[in-house]
Amino acid sequence: MAYQQRKLDIALDSARKLARMRAGTNLANLLQKLRPADIASILTSFTEQERLFAFNLLLKQNEDLVTETLGEMPPEDAAGLLAHLDPPTIAELLQKLPVDEATELASKLPEDLVEQVMSLMNVAQSADVYDQLQFEEDTAGRIMNPNVFALREDMTVSEAIATLQRKSHEFEMVFYLYVVDDRHHLVGVVSLRQLLLNPPSMPLKKIMTTDVISVPTSADQEEVARVVAKYDLVAVPVVDEENRLVGIITVDDVIDVLRDEATEDIYSLAGVDTEERLTNPALKSLRLRLPWLHVNLVTAILASTVVAIFSGTIDKVVALAVLMPIVAGMGGNAAIQTLTVTVRGLALGELTWANSKRIIFKEVLVGLGNGVVLGVVTGVIAWLWFNKPMLGVVMGLAMIINMFVAALTGTLIPLVLKRLKADPAVASGILVTTFTDVCGFFSFLGLATLFLRWLM
Amino acid sequence: MAYQQRKLDIALDSARKLARMRAGTNLANLLQKLRPADIASILTSFTEQERLFAFNLLLKQNEDLVTETLGEMPPEDAAGLLAHLDPPTIAELLQKLPVDEATELASKLPEDLVEQVMSLMNVAQSADVYDQLQFEEDTAGRIMNPNVFALREDMTVSEAIATLQRKSHEFEMVFYLYVVDDRHHLVGVVSLRQLLLNPPSMPLKKIMTTDVISVPTSADQEEVARVVAKYDLVAVPVVDEENRLVGIITVDDVIDVLRDEATEDIYSLAGVDTEERLTNPALKSLRLRLPWLHVNLVTAILASTVVAIFSGTIDKVVALAVLMPIVAGMGGNAAIQTLTVTVRGLALGELTWANSKRIIFKEVLVGLGNGVVLGVVTGVIAWLWFNKPMLGVVMGLAMIINMFVAALTGTLIPLVLKRLKADPAVASGILVTTFTDVCGFFSFLGLATLFLRWLM
Numbered sequence: 001m002a003y004q005q006r007k008l009d010i011a012l013d014s015a016r017k018l019a020r021m022r023a024g025t026n027l028a029n030l031l032q033k034l035r036p037a038d039i040a041s042i043l044t045s046f047t048e049q050e051r052l053f054a055f056n057l058l059l060k061q062n063e064d065l066v067t068e069t070l071g072e073m074p075p076e077d078a079a080g081l082l083a084h085l086d087p088p089t090i091a092e093l094l095q096k097l098p099v100d101e102a103t104e105l106a107s108k109l110p111e112d113l114v115e116q117v118m119s120l121m122n123v124a125q126s127a128d129v130y131d132q133l134q135f136e137e138d139t140a141g142r143i144m145n146p147n148v149f150a151l152r153e154d155m156t157v158s159e160a161i162a163t164l165q166r167k168s169h170e171f172e173m174v175f176y177l178y179v180v181d182d183r184h185h186l187v188g189v190v191s192l193r194q195l196l197l198n199p200p201s202m203p204l205k206k207i208m209t210t211d212v213i214s215v216p217t218s219a220d221q222e223e224v225a226r227v228v229a230k231y232d233l234v235a236v237p238v239v240d241e242e243n244r245l246v247g248i249i250t251v252d253d254v255i256d257v258l259r260d261e262a263t264e265d266i267y268s269l270a271g272v273d274t275e276e277r278l279t280n281p282a283l284k285s286l287r288l289r290l291p292w293l294h295v296n297l298v299t300a301i302l303a304s305t306v307v308a309i310f311s312g313t314i315d316k317v318v319a320l321a322v323l324m325p326i327v328a329g330m331g332g333n334a335a336i337q338t339l340t341v342t343v344r345g346l347a348l349g350e351l352t353w354a355n356s357k358r359i360i361f362k363e364v365l366v367g368l369g370n371g372v373v374l375g376v377v378t379g380v381i382a383w384l385w386f387n388k389p390m391l392g393v394v395m396g397l398a399m400i401i402n403m404f405v406a407a408l409t410g411t412l413i414p415l416v417l418k419r420l421k422a423d424p425a426v427a428s429g430i431l432v433t434t435f436t437d438v439c440g441f442f443s444f445l446g447l448a449t450l451f452l453r454w455l456m
Numbered sequence: 457m458a459y460q461q462r463k464l465d466i467a468l469d470s471a472r473k474l475a476r477m478r479a480g481t482n483l484a485n486l487l488q489k490l491r492p493a494d495i496a497s498i499l500t501s502f503t504e505q506e507r508l509f510a511f512n513l514l515l516k517q518n519e520d521l522v523t524e525t526l527g528e529m530p531p532e533d534a535a536g537l538l539a540h541l542d543p544p545t546i547a548e549l550l551q552k553l554p555v556d557e558a559t560e561l562a563s564k565l566p567e568d569l570v571e572q573v574m575s576l577m578n579v580a581q582s583a584d585v586y587d588q589l590q591f592e593e594d595t596a597g598r599i600m601n602p603n604v605f606a607l608r609e610d611m612t613v614s615e616a617i618a619t620l621q622r623k624s625h626e627f628e629m630v631f632y633l634y635v636v637d638d639r640h641h642l643v644g645v646v647s648l649r650q651l652l653l654n655p656p657s658m659p660l661k662k663i664m665t666t667d668v669i670s671v672p673t674s675a676d677q678e679e680v681a682r683v684v685a686k687y688d689l690v691a692v693p694v695v696d697e698e699n700r701l702v703g704i705i706t707v708d709d710v711i712d713v714l715r716d717e718a719t720e721d722i723y724s725l726a727g728v729d730t731e732e733r734l735t736n737p738a739l740k741s742l743r744l745r746l747p748w749l750h751v752n753l754v755t756a757i758l759a760s761t762v763v764a765i766f767s768g769t770i771d772k773v774v775a776l777a778v779l780m781p782i783v784a785g786m787g788g789n790a791a792i793q794t795l796t797v798t799v800r801g802l803a804l805g806e807l808t809w810a811n812s813k814r815i816i817f818k819e820v821l822v823g824l825g826n827g828v829v830l831g832v833v834t835g836v837i838a839w840l841w842f843n844k845p846m847l848g849v850v851m852g853l854a855m856i857i858n859m860f861v862a863a864l865t866g867t868l869i870p871l872v873l874k875r876l877k878a879d880p881a882v883a884s885g886i887l888v889t890t891f892t893d894v895c896g897f898f899s900f901l902g903l904a905t906l907f908l909r910w911l912m
Contacts, residue, residue, distance in 0.1 A: 013810055037686045045811055072686075165653050175631055175690065192648040197621050229715065230493045230528075232708035234631065234690045251707050252688035255714065259685065262718035263800055266725065270796035271789065278801040282821040289793055289822065290829055296789045297830065300782045301837070307781065311774045321770050321777035322763045325893070326756045328781065333727065333752045337745055340726035344719055345734040354469055355501055365738040366745065373746060374753065381757070437781070 008038055015042050019050040028057045036065060040072035045279060048080070055081045059089075067096040070105065076275070079108030087113065091120035099125070100145045100253070103132040140224050141217030143257070144238040144247030150180045151204055153187055158200035160190070175234045178245055179208045186214055186237055186245040214239045217246060224249055225257040226349050265347055268425035269340065271296070299430060303328070303437035310445035317455045319386045320448050323395060326378060327444040331402035331436030334370055338363050338410025339432050343425045346418055353419060360411045367407025371400035390454035398444035405439040406432070464494055471498050475506040484513045492521060496528035501735060504536070511537045515545075523552040526561070532731070535564035543569065547576035555581070556601045556709070559588040596680050597673030599713070600694040600703030606636045607660060609643055614656035616646070631690050634701055635664045642670055642693055642701040670695045673702060680705055681713040682805050721803055724881035725796065727752070755886060759784070759893035766901035773911045775842045776904050779851060782834060783900040787858035787892030790826055794819050794866030795888050799881045802874055809875060816867045823863025827856035846910035854900035861895045862888070 011034060018027040031039050031054065039058070043051050058066050070078045070093065082090050082105060090109075094102040094117065106114050106129055118126045128146060135141030149167065151160050160177065177195070179188035188208030198207050214237045215224050228236050228251060236254075238247040264274050273288040280288075307314070307324070314320050342359070345351030351359060375396035383392030409432045414424035448455060467490060474483040487495050487510065495514070499507050514522050526534045526549065538546050538561060546565075550558040550573065562570050562585055574582045584602060591597030605623065607616050616633065633651070635644035644664030654663050670693045671680050684692050684707055692710075694703040720730050729744040736744075763770070763780070770776050798815070801807030807815060831852035839848030865888045870880035904911060 009808060009810060016811070035687065037688070041686070041805075045806060161652055164649070192652070193620070196617055196648070196651070229708075229711045230497070231491065232493075234707060251690060251711075252685075255685045255707075255711065258711065258714055258718075259804065262714075262722070263804070266718070266722050266796055266800055269722070270725070270792045272793050272796050276797055278797060278806050278815055282818045282825065285818070285822045286825040286829075289790070290826065292793070293786065293790060293826060293830060294833075296786060297782070297834065300785045303785075304778050304782055307778045311778060314770075314777050315774045318767045318771045318777075321774075321780075322760050322767060324777075325763065325781060325784065325897075326753070326760055329756045329759075329893070330749065330752060334745070334749060336726045337728050337748070340722055340728050341732055341734060344722055348715070348719070350497075350501065350734050352465065354465060355472075359734055362738045362741070366741045369738065369742040370746065370749060373742075374749060377750075378753065437785070441781075 008041075011038070012042050012045065015054075016046065016050070019046060019054055022053065024053075024057050027054060028061050031058060032062060032065065036068035037072045039065070039069045043069065043081075044073060044077055047279065048281065051077070052081065052084060059085075063093070064096070067093055071097055071101045074277075075104045075108050076277075079105050083109060083113065087116040088120055090117045094129070095121050095125050098145055099128045099132060099147060100143060103129045103142070107133060107137070135217055138221045139217065140215045140219040140221065140238045140249060141247070143221055143224070143253055144217070144249045146247045148178065148237065148245060148248040150178045150184070150245055151190070153179050153181055153203075153205045153208070155204050156200065157195055157198050157202045157204065157207070160204055161195055161200075164195075176237075178212070178237050178248075179204050180245050184244045186212060186239050186243055188212060189237075212237065214243075214245075215249070216241070221257045222261055222347075225254045225261070228254040229258070261347065264423075265343060265425045268423060268427075269336075269343060269429050271429060296430060299434040299437070302434065303441055306438055306441040307445065310441075310449055313445055313449045313452060316452065317391075317448065319382075319388070319391060320445060320455075323382055323391070324441055324444050327395070327398045327402055328437045328440030330374060330378075330399065331406045331440045332433040334367065334403055335406035335410040335432040335436045336429065338367070338407050339414060339428055342411050342414045343428060346414060346424050351415075353415070356411075356415050360408075360415075363407045363411045364404065367403045367410075368400070370407075371403030374403065375399035388455060390451050391448075394444065394447045394451055394455070398440065398447055401443040402436055402440045406436050409435045464497075467494070468498050468501065471510070472502065472506070475502060475510055478509065480509075480513050483510060484517050487514060488518060488521065492524035493528045495521070495525045499525065499537075500529060500533055503735065504737065507533070508537065508540055515541075519549070520552070523549055527553055527557045530733075531560045531564050532733075535561050539565060539569065543572040544576055546573045550585070551577050551581050554601055555584045555588060555603060556599060559585045559598070563589060563593070591673055594677045595673065596671045596675040596677065596694045596705060597703070599677055599680075599709055600673070600705050602703045604634065604693065604701060604704040606634045606640070606701055607646070609635050609637055609659075609661045609664070611660050612656065613651055613654045613658045613660065613663070616660055617651055617656075620651075632693075634668070634693050634704075635660050636701050640700045642668060642695050642699055644668060645693075668693065670699075670701075671705070672697070677713045678717055678803075681710045681717070684710040685714070717803065720879075721799060721881045724879060724883075725792075725799060725885050727885060752886060755890040755893070758890065759897055762894055762897040763901065766897075766905055769901060769905045769908060772908065773847075773904065775838075775844070775847060776901060776911075779838055779847070780897055780900050783851070783854045783858055784893045784896030786830060786834070786855065787862045787896045788889040790823065790859055791862035791866040791888040791892045792885065794823070794863055795870060795884055798867050798870045799884060802870060802880050807871075809871070812867075812871050816864075816871075819863045819867045820860065823859045823866075824856070826863075827859030830859065831855035844911060846907050847904075850900065850903045850907055850911070853903055854896065857899040858892055858896045862892050865891045 015027060015030055043054060094105060132142060151163060177190045178186060179190060181187050188210045189212045190204055190208045194207050213231055215227060217238055217240055235248050235250045237245055238249060240246050267274055271292040276285060276288050378399050379392040379396030382395040383389050413431050414428045418424040471483060471486055499510060550561060588598060607619060633646045634642055635646060637643050644666045645668045646660055646664045650663050669683060669687055671683060673694055673696055691704050691706045693701055694705060696702050723730050727748040732741060732744050834855050835848035835852030838851035839845050869887050870884045874880040
């Protein structure tokens with residue numbers, strides 16, 4: 001049966017109506033027929049109240065389904081639901097999840113609650129979660145699954161198959177079989193296919209690939225995602241400083257990382273908080289957006305004071321007030337273009353500090369090119385509109401200056417932020433447009449003041 | 457050996473120096489030691505001339521490595537290199553690539569060249585490429601690999617293993633084994649693991665999962681990516697209208713789709729052409745950016761004419777020229793926030809036309825909230841700065857109006873574009889900021905004209 005979005009849309013629609021009517025039995029029946037990932041996406045699109053209602057309903061009827069659904073939800077939403085339960089129930093649910101997912105949820109719960117919950121979990125699982133919480137957030141160690149299936153290099157193919165038959169149910173997604181030596185150092189990898197294709201007595205040592213791509217526990221999750229994407233892997237093993245195999249990161253987690261990082265970049269460029277979600281209540285969105293808008297306000301006022309400095313000139317030539325938003329606005333647009341290309345290049349690993357000089361040089365050239373073309377066009381427009389040739393000259397020169405500033409700041413600011421180990425997308429947009437606003441007004445009105453006698 | 461970005465950075469640096477010095481032998485030696493994905497990323501970061509130089513070098517020494525490298529490069533770059541070769545060589549290289557990759561490259565070559573090349577390829581492969589070119593771009597049919605490994609439902613486990621041993625080398629990445637009936641309808645799926653865990657005489661029919669998630673050939677690639685991401689798959693089978701298995705899409709292709717779509721969204725929001733690449737020569741970037749900047753110019757002039765209408769008012773109260781960029785700019789910033797959240801929600805499938813009413817309502821509420829808070833803040837600032845209470849009132853009211861407009865257009869414009877089957881990210885940014893610029897200037901200067909006698 002081909003996947004059908006329409007069927008799911010209809011289910012979502014019905015589910016929402018049932019939730020709004022608090023029709024518990026019908027809603028539970030509907031949800032139980034769906035896959036955990038579908039239930040998760042329905043719950044995510046609910047309001048907080050509806051979500052909690054449906055969640056408690058499912059919890060009473062089918063705890064396993066609830067566990068799987070929690071694993072498929074955005075961790076913030078899942079933790080938000082858990083926080084409403086009593087500690088013993090939370091402990092029970094976390095115990096059923098894979099260690100990496102339990103850890104992620106635990107990290108999003110209030111600290112005192114986590115302590116209570118962990119003391120109620122069985123010792124083995126809580127120790128695993130505790131160990132994993134020691135790794136820094138957003139690193140390979142934190143997002144890996146420490147339960148990784150490994151074979152010893154002295155095994156034969158038939159011994160490997162026997163081990164796999166005995167133990168594979170304990171592990172999620174077994175696609176590659178990692179091979180370790182007697183001190184658990186990662187020494188090779190064998191595919192399930194190779195096990196099938198080789199004679200039973202063949203030692204793994206002879207068929208394994210020794211050139212295994214692995215990542216250290218300290219690797220940033222973005223780096224891990226880049227490695228998996230670049231080499232077309234479906235999983236990557238995680239090793240400690242001594243190359244001992246300590247975990248595995250599968251491609252489904254990598255996809256989540258890639259999506260989250262893309263969302264983060266898009267949001268950062270637009271000045272949207274990464275906590276922002278479509279289904280947040282209005283008050284929460286307001287609280288998340290206002291700080292950023294106030295930062296914007298400060299920079300807008302900064303630009304306005306530049307205008308204020310030259311209000312004497314504007315008073316004499318009101319055409320300047322008409323034209324000045326064009327200079328500032330066009331600079332901002334050009335700067336955002338450059339900035340976006342630079343930020344995306346950094347995110348995809350195509351741009352590094354090493355090859356940045358060439359890129360900066362190129363962008364400045366593009367900026368000057370933009371400036372000359374747009375300077376001539378806007379200069380002619382200004383001249384014809386107000387029938388003052390000198391106004392055209394001022395406009396054209398200001399445009400060239402501002403396009404140069406746009407190109408320079410659009411590349412330099414994200415590069416410098418990255419060099420300072422800050423997120424190159426955060427605040428780049430506002431810094432860059434502040435520069436182009438201030439420089440746009442200053443160059444245009446400043447030149448106008450210099451050439452004032454030919455403008456009146 | 458853990459993956460080391462540093463080692464690759466050093467290799468990249470050396471490679472670039474060798475390419476610049478045209479040190480052919482050394483460069484070829486260096487590249488041949490690397491993985492195809494690494495060679496691909498080095499070539500991608502080269503200038504066009506260096507890239508062609510290194511490519512021709514490798515082609516002479518190791519044709520297989522060149523083929524694999526082509527498969528790992530962005531298709532535009534790979535096609536750009538191929539276009540420099542003579543048709544027989546292109547045909548030879550395309551024949552060695554998997555059908556989906558050969559098709560993608562063929563689709564990027566000039567049309568007359570494709571015809572020549574295809575007539576030189578062996579009949580079977582060129583027929584496959586021709587068939588696949590019949591599917592629309594960016595659909596499942598176009599990006600799938602038509603060589604999919606399938607087992608018959610009446611086989612036993614041991615027969616399945618025998619078939620796999622005989623044939624699996626013909627297929628890339630075998631992780632799931634799809635099961636078909638005698639007319640090639642997709643009826644189930646079996647994992648390699650299940651084959652290992654079940655007795656040899658067990659019929660596949662008994663162990664296969666019949667609830668297979670598949671996608672139709674007509675599915676948009678974004679939809680395919682969403683399905684793979686949502687259900688944590690490593691591959692998804694593609695079926696025709698009659699549910700016959702016709703291809704497979706693997707997770708590595710899905711990752712490419714997700715990255716490309718994210719890049720596209722980020723670029724569209726910023727008004728950057730999707731053909732834009734960091735390593736493009738300056739002249740090409742200029743050619744790609746200027747059209748968009750000219751569109752921006754038209755809207756900037758539109759906003760300026762609004763200012764021009766009220767130039768009489770500005771002439772009397774120059775403070776208006778100082779304050780007006782704040783109203784327009786803040787509206788633009790708020791609109792971009794709303795727009796970004798909406799566009800990303802649409803891209804991730806969290807927002808649909810069905811649940812859009814609630815979101816629009818919420819965003820308008822947030823907009824009015826933003827308007828009231830910022831209206832009061834900016835109103836007080838305007839009053840104190842110019843010591844005119846009425847200027848504060850005008851500022852506050854204009855801010856509320858513009859924030860409302862920002863929220864409404866920021867959600868409605870991408871939703872309507874999506875409904876009209878256009879890309880919701882393209883042109884959204886410019887439409888939205890044109891609205892906020894025009895409305896910002898109009899409401900602020902219009903109210904000022906109404907209350908002019910209290911402002912002088």
